[in-house]
Amino acid sequence: MAFEPVETAPSDPETRSGVDRRLFMRGVAASAAVALPALAGRASAHACCRVCWVDVKPNCCPNAIVPDDEVILIAAGWPHFDPEKVKFIPTKGSVDAGFDGCQSFQNPRYDRDCRGIRELLAERDGRFARPESWAVLDMNGDGTPDTIFTVRVADLELEPDDAHLILAGHDAEGDCSVIGIDAVDVRTDG
Numbered sequence: 001m002a003f004e005p006v007e008t009a010p011s012d013p014e015t016r017s018g019v020d021r022r023l024f025m026r027g028v029a030a031s032a033a034v035a036l037p038a039l040a041g042r043a044s045a046h047a048c049c050r051v052c053w054v055d056v057k058p059n060c061c062p063n064a065i066v067p068d069d070e071v072i073l074i075a076a077g078w079p080h081f082d083p084e085k086v087k088f089i090p091t092k093g094s095v096d097a098g099f100d101g102c103q104s105f106q107n108p109r110y111d112r113d114c115r116g117i118r119e120l121l122a123e124r125d126g127r128f129a130r131p132e133s134w135a136v137l138d139m140n141g142d143g144t145p146d147t148i149f150t151v152r153v154a155d156l157e158l159e160p161d162d163a164h165l166i167l168a169g170h171d172a173e174g175d176c177s178v179i180g181i182d183a184v185d186v187r188t189d190g
Helices: 021-039 114-121
Strands: 049-051 054-056 071-076 087-092 133-137 146-152 162-170 177-183
Touching: 049 114, 054 162, 054 177, 071 162, 087 114, 114 162, 114 177
Parallel strands: 049 177
Antiparallel strands: 054 071, 071 146, 087 162, 133 146, 162 177
16 A cells, blocks of 8 residues: 655645644744753754654554564654655653553644653664655544655564654754654564
């Protein structure tokens, strides 16, 4: 099953994903004023980070993945990815950004934070997969476009003790990193 890229344009230039851009920019400016000393010498991609929901294998829980599977679908609550910069990274262990159970595109949770997910990313071992294809559509009927990716399971190089799959990407409309996380259950027994 392959998806073709679909370009979407928001109906109101002041609104992106239901967030008033002026309000968002005010928050970014206030955060930057506090964080600038700490950010000196760091890449600008770390200055702005957005968390989106990620649902591995939509409509499934647990998110059981058999390494012999060909592809899996992964939905993300963000429509403006630069697809060339999206990676799906398997990780082990627990983190405050992690959670019990599965994320659901039908009732997404936004209680993750960039710092917690980045702490988990700091422990990654170099494995990742890029999307094979992607499409922009409204997954959950909330009127806001989302993105659905197909990913080759073999490219993930999953290991039995992997506990999370992290989406690490970049916003196509700005200089923000966009990250999200969902739980996975790697099954070796088929």
